[in-house]
Amino acid sequence: MSSPTRWAGVPLEDRRVERRAILIAAAFDIFGGSGPETELSVRSVCRHCGFNTRYFYESFTDTDELLGAVYDATAAELGAVVEAAMTTAGHSVRARTRAGMLAVLGHASEDPRRGRILFTEGRTNPVLAQRRAATQNMLFELSFAEADALETDPLTGRVRAAVFTGAMAELAQQFLAGSLGDDLERVVDEALATLIPGRR
Template structure:
């Protein structure tokens, strides 16, 4: 392999290790040494790939966000052509994708908060991703403008917060709610908040 290919391979191995270890035992408990052992690389090689655990968390989180947006786009593209069905498909595509792998749900909705410094960027990504998802669901649809006089950004943060809490409940509950029930609740919150 070339030096670029070796670097890319190490980055992928570190991201795979982080995807698992940041969820169990969790971000605060995962040391760089433990990540390196799982990825089978040296500590020195770690710093050739990432500046620290926070940057690695950002990279893993960003990949999860991009993959979830692709899932939303695919679900909406296959949905019947009505706004409510597109909303349900988009939210179902997101929640379905995130809950498909418990590690993904935990990383995106719990561990990123525990990471502290990563939270600001993660919140910005979540907000940008939310508006991108709204555009996927109803490109230019004035019905998704939200109620007149209410700041659309604040409304989006409220809906994101509701969905995050639903998914956090799913991750932490001893008896997690059915995924379909999460989707129903999220669709209701989204519809009541955004559909004029």
């Protein structure tokens, strides 16, 4: 268990913030893993980070709340990566869309825990399903912002954003499952040709 001296001299609020972050990281490791130790419980999380259970309840009421925090942190990281990739990709719709696709698939597949939390378990786990809807909305808004800057017809932009968002969710699911092979660049190029054929 955590040593009392571990937090010596650290302000109370800073201790709580640090402990919360450690608990989220532990849950990310456990729930996002693919081995036998993937059952998320108060005991397993506290054992993973060496905490007394009272530190768990200092930040979370139950494991559902903790799992939601894990998803939120993982999705926020993905959003930042996608936004940065699209921002630096240039001005053409094709370049920015391609950069966004590469960022989603690349970031999720670089660490299997991310993909499991965001896409695999996000479809079936009741706690994550609600969060996944919020992530879909985030991707939609990012896509619509791109389309809105390029299209004069708002409906056209919203339709394209909706198609892109739905396609990316399924594309990520299939890529992470291994059914599309492991050539990320080719997968993105094929998807891009389908979504915006001939667009430069």
